[in-house]
Amino acid sequence: MSCSVALSSSPVFSPSSSFFCNKTSILSPSAETLNLTLTHLKSTSSPSSLSPSSSPSSPFRKRIQKTPSVSLLSSSSPSSLGSGAGFGPGSVLKRKRPARLDIPVATAMAFAAPLMESQGCREMESEGDGYSVYCKRGRREAMEDRFSAVANLQGDPKQAFFGIFDGHGGSKAAEFAAKNLDKNILDEVVRRDEEEIGDAVKCGYLTTDTEFLKEDVYGGTCCVTALIRKGNLVVSNLGDCRAVMSRRGLAEALTSDHRPSREDERDRIGNSGGYVDLCRGVWRIQGSLAVSRGIGDRHLKKWVIAEPDTKILRIKPDHEFLILASDGLWDKVSNQEAVDIARSLCISVDKPEPLLACKKLADLAVSRGTSDDVSVMLIQLGGYVLSSDLYRIGHRANL
Structure with missing residues (x-):
């Protein structure tokens, strides 16, 4: 995801923080899955394509046999895709999940915004x-x-x-x-x-x-x-x-x-219910921000005072x-x-x-x-x- 690149390049903000742990995983659909979905959507224009007795020579059936799908959700159960997605229980094969990305949706969109601006x-x-x-x-x-x-x-x-x-x-x-x-x-x-x-x-x-x-x-x-x-x-x-x-x-x-490495700032953050830890050689608040005071930073405002x-x-x-x-x-x-x-x-x-x-x-x-x-x-x-x-x-x- 482009948003992960935008976040990780900052020496001040770290996306892979324990502050964002235990959030719902967001897995990017692979190109194969998207291709499969588009193929299925095209095929649904014909009523016969939804019939269980479709011919083995059907293009849609061949596509299912050749390309296993990947779940768009964190659950590995085939039923988690829902019937509305157009995938039957027999059409979803288990596949190794990609690495977990602990990035909240709202934060990812906001922090990726600079990449969409003019250079x-x-x-x-x-x-x-x-x-x-x-x-x-x-x-x-x-x-x-x-x-x-x-x-x-x-x-x-x-x-x-x-x-x-x-x-x-x-x-x-x-x-x-x-x-x-x-x-x-x-x-x-x-x-x-x-x-x-x-x-x-x-x-x-x-x-x-x-x-x-x-x-x-x-x-x-x-x-x-x-x-x-x-x-x-x-x-x-x-x-x-x-x-x-x-x-x-x-x-x-x-x-x-x-900075969170300052003893007085670390004590202030701790007394406010936060914590400071060492992430890749840099002290960060909640494993995220490398400065302890600033304007903004709403997700850490309890500790990042102005x-x-x-x-x-x-x-x-x-x-x-x-x-x-x-x-x-x-x-x-x-x-x-x-x-x-x-x-x-x-x-x-x-x-x-x-x-x-x-x-x-x-x-x-x-x-x-x-x-x-x-x-x-x-x-x-x-x-x-x-x-x-x-x-x-x-x-x-x-x-």
Whole structure:
């Protein structure tokens, strides 16, 4: 089945999970069975073809003698096919069953959807005021990563919102989050005091998750976002997208990946009635998902929460740039290595080339064997330092 191929190619989602065990088996009919069925349907146009005393030379009888049928259900009993199917008890021969596929029907259809979409672009890139982003498709049929970039937020050049969204089980959740998360966060920010900005971001994430679940589609997405407002950098994440800042050339991770291998995440899942086990070298929730937080993932929503971790810091002159990227990069490139490559093209040159830096990082991950989509966004932080902060720093230096 094409749906099993689509599922197994994802490093995040595993279809052969114990979470889906004890479901009704779905066996694909063989070409022989379908051929037999079509032959029988043609023959039923003649009343004589249904007679028990059909001649041995009848084409339909010859077909039955040559080709044993296969049950379309998990039961091996001939009667399980039902009289309506047109197979009599004597026409069904036992045959070795194919391997069991423990894939729920609804999930299989939903996760196979990306294969039916247009092949789409292999690359996406964009540059704007203070940011550059580059996305490169992995080995899947369609890109599941998305990004969001809103400079001059609310008409203020010192405010902006940026995000990287790494979808799994399709791109629907990533698309939805990229279109709606910034608006939902801003709606909460304007209602609250500046001291409550962390709570505002959290509510924006939870609202986006609730709204997506109402869409009644499958899949989920990891996220990492950066809200720049009044000289503050507010970084939040779900899953294994990551934010890394360059502070005078030193890499500083501002987020921590949410994975079932983390002891605190494993304890949280266990306390909620779930479990984490090791599947082919990867820790997964219910043997299925390799990240423990995200937007969407309705079938695991009890354990895959949408509550982000948030870090707030004041932007200072020694904060050079911020890298937001999906795990397609971080699984193959270290934090410091990413900063070194980006800095060589953005800081230590007369003509900065941040988009080229994003491309070089993505290409490096691909050259090291990643099969995942790779999305890299680079945000220059120098333009967001408030003049009042520059004055205070300069005043202290003179003292």
